[in-house]
Amino acid sequence: MNYFIHTYGCQMNIHDSEKIAGILEGMGYKPCDNAEQADIVVFNTCCIRETAEQKIYGHIGALKKLKKSNPNLIAVVCGCMSQQEGVAEKIRTSYPFVDIVLGTSNLNLLAKAIEDVGKKKRFVNTDFLCYREEDFMQSRTSFPNAWVNINYGCNNFCTYCIVPYVRGRERSRPIDDVLKEVKDLVAQGYKEITLLGQNVNSYGHDIGDVTFSMLLREIGKIDGKFRLRFMTSHPKDLSQDVIDAIASYPNICNNIHLPVQSGSTEILRKMNRRYTREDYIALVDRIRDKIPDVGITTDIMVGFPGETDRDFEDTLDLVRRVKFSSAFCFVYSRRKGTPAYSMEQIPYAVKKERITKLLACQNQVTKEISATMVGKRYEVLVEGANFRYKNTMCGRTESGRLVNFQCDESQTGQFVTVQIERASSATLWGVVTEEK
Numbered sequence: 001m002n003y004f005i006h007t008y009g010c011q012m013n014i015h016d017s018e019k020i021a022g023i024l025e026g027m028g029y030k031p032c033d034n035a036e037q038a039d040i041v042v043f044n045t046c047c048i049r050e051t052a053e054q055k056i057y058g059h060i061g062a063l064k065k066l067k068k069s070n071p072n073l074i075a076v077v078c079g080c081m082s083q084q085e086g087v088a089e090k091i092r093t094s095y096p097f098v099d100i101v102l103g104t105s106n107l108n109l110l111a112k113a114i115e116d117v118g119k120k121k122r123f124v125n126t127d128f129l130c131y132r133e134e135d136f137m138q139s140r141t142s143f144p145n146a147w148v149n150i151n152y153g154c155n156n157f158c159t160y161c162i163v164p165y166v167r168g169r170e171r172s173r174p175i176d177d178v179l180k181e182v183k184d185l186v187a188q189g190y191k192e193i194t195l196l197g198q199n200v201n202s203y204g205h206d207i208g209d210v211t212f213s214m215l216l217r218e219i220g221k222i223d224g225k226f227r228l229r230f231m232t233s234h235p236k237d238l239s240q241d242v243i244d245a246i247a248s249y250p251n252i253c254n255n256i257h258l259p260v261q262s263g264s265t266e267i268l269r270k271m272n273r274r275y276t277r278e279d280y281i282a283l284v285d286r287i288r289d290k291i292p293d294v295g296i297t298t299d300i301m302v303g304f305p306g307e308t309d310r311d312f313e314d315t316l317d318l319v320r321r322v323k324f325s326s327a328f329c330f331v332y333s334r335r336k337g338t339p340a341y342s343m344e345q346i347p348y349a350v351k352k353e354r355i356t357k358l359l360a361c362q363n364q365v366t367k368e369i370s371a372t373m374v375g376k377r378y379e380v381l382v383e384g385a386n387f388r389y390k391n392t393m394c395g396r397t398e399s400g401r402l403v404n405f406q407c408d409e410s411q412t413g414q415f416v417t418v419q420i421e422r423a424s425s426a427t428l429w430g431v432v433t434e435e436k
């Protein structure tokens, strides 16, 4: 019996798919390369952008044909899209060949749902049940990297964002559970562990007596050669204590993903981000003061309702000033059910022009940073082959920059020293050297 999982969206979903794979493997299923070879197909969906959602409906629709040729195929839709209001019902009525619909917080019901389908019953349930990670196995697919959830959901309600509606309110995992998972991963030989949460900085506020900086310090004390990263940090919650913890422990990477979203205080206010442009710049200064070689990455949105040319210029100015090592730049996508949905929208042509300018601006910044790295040596964790290039391996520096180089594939999971030889904007090329 084979399974195939189609994962859409962010790292949180990719990690959820590892949990789904773990449940299926625990039931005796084996992974396969495509839906045609599968006995169970899972769509782990995303709803952050409207275009992604339309594409997913198209992919689900295509299953109808597959079901005709293989009537025993089990079709599952889960994740953020199915958690949106009205979507589970739409799938139930308009896609009768879908057997199971689950939400974001009840993956633990998957085994029971498959049993029901075996008894010719459809299973549709999007209740928020808040499973425990420890209740089922995970099938990790990213060695030497591993992902560890520390909190789920979000309380921030940025006015453009659908996440709090589909992932629920913030819930932190008990610190002992997180520490045990990290220690086990280190003992199993994983070399880079990334803590995951919609807003990792607010970890612990709902369970009392623990904070994110305490968690970082506890992980920092774990013996063994490994790196720790975390994402995502909300700028309003990144405390001095967290900055100090990063600076104090060598195994906590000097890399912070700090979504700014806009460089205009007025737009930030409309987004309900609860910091100003000046707050953000001051925070970056504080981080750089304590961690001089830090790599700061970000998310930036253009075309939020009401964004004027002046607001957009402020964003470009902030990008030049802060010098992000990289930025995920995207166009605002209107999501039903969020406050920004009913705000006055920006014409598509304006958004398109702005995203082109923003990408050019960030590319220039990245290129300048890359040029300063040429000739220097960095410790890099070998992550595996870079299939875009022949005979090329890749890995990341501590600050999160991707480097291409040549070494034996068997060195995957090892730390090597790489001297950077050339750079083309975002891509660095280097050679493995003996000494640092």
Ligand code: SF4
Residues within 6 Å of the ligand: 154, 155, 156, 157, 158, 161, 162, 163, 164, 198, 199, 234
């Ligand atoms: S912090 Fe804002 S953008 Fe991030 S998940 Fe929460 S509501 Fe969405």
